[in-house]
Each structure stands twice: as C-alpha cells, then as structure tokens.
Amino acid sequence: MISNIKKFFEKNLHLDSNTSVADKSARLPLATAALMFELLKTDQMVDEREIETLLQVLRRTFNLDEKKLREIIALAEGEAERATSLYEFTSLINADYSYAERVELVESLWEVAYADQHLDRYEDHLIRKVADLVHVRHSDFIRTKLEVKSRLDMRANTNLQNSS
Secondary structure (H helix, E strand, C coil), rough: CCHHHHHHHHHHCCCCCCCCCCHHHCCCCCCCHHHHHHHHHCCCCCHHHCCCCHHHHHHHHCCCCHHHHHHHHHHHHHHHHHHCCCCHHHHHHHCCCCCCHHHHHHHHHHHHHHHHCCCCCCHHHHHHHHHHHCCCCHHHHHHHHHHHHHHHHHHHHHHHHCCC
C-alpha cells in the first residue's frame, strides 16, 4: 500500500527548492487524503457524510481540480485496507510542509471525524497519533478539535432554528 501511494506522491508531489509555498500548499491534499481514508476506516463504519466532508474539505481548502481529486481519492480508498504504518505518509508531510500546514492537516482530520456527528475514540486516537507524528503541539491539537466541534455545533444550532 505505502509503495503505491508513495509512487503517486513522488509523481504528483515532486517538490524541490524552486517550489513555491503556494505550490506546496496546493499539493497538501494529495498527501493528506490517504491519512483521511485511514481515519474513515477506524470506527469500522464509513459514513457518506464523512466521505462528502473529505471531498468538501479538499475542494474548499486546496482548490483541487476534479481529476486530481478523484485520482487520489480512488488510490487512497483502494489502498487504505492494507495500511500498516502511518510513518511514510507523515514523513512526507514533515519533510515538505510548514508547521501551519501540518496544523491545517490536523484540523481537516477533525472535520472528517466529526462529519457523522459522532467522534469515535479510535478516530480521536488516530488524529492524536498523526498530530504527534507530524509534530503538532498538543495545544494546537486540542485547539483545532475544539474549533471544529464549535463550528459544527453552531451550524447544527442554526439549522435547528431555521427548521423551527
């Protein structure tokens, strides 16, 4: 699994010293999609809301064209069943992305985890593990969790008020 996704990353995420910060940011979702699919399968119940949130997060945050988005989604989904380690994914992220981009990754993972309006303990554990592997401070791990939960709670309250 890791080798197929790593080959995809090497082909599509080739970053060198001439690569601008904007180019790196535009490629971040390709590296994080595999981690997001790992998250989807942790609670043994892949919910359509989680998949839709994953797609929305990648589209909204990173402006991926539909072809690239579908390519990485198909690869990550097909390969996620055989995952044995997160290290190769997170080592790519550590090598090529700033601290702010790694915090953004953790925030995106929280959005996917909360999409089904239930945070499973295994989802929480995986996000904590990824945050540790990409060297995100615990305070930022907690802050992003609380911010995403707060946004979703506010959205749910607004929807309830509008439906009344």
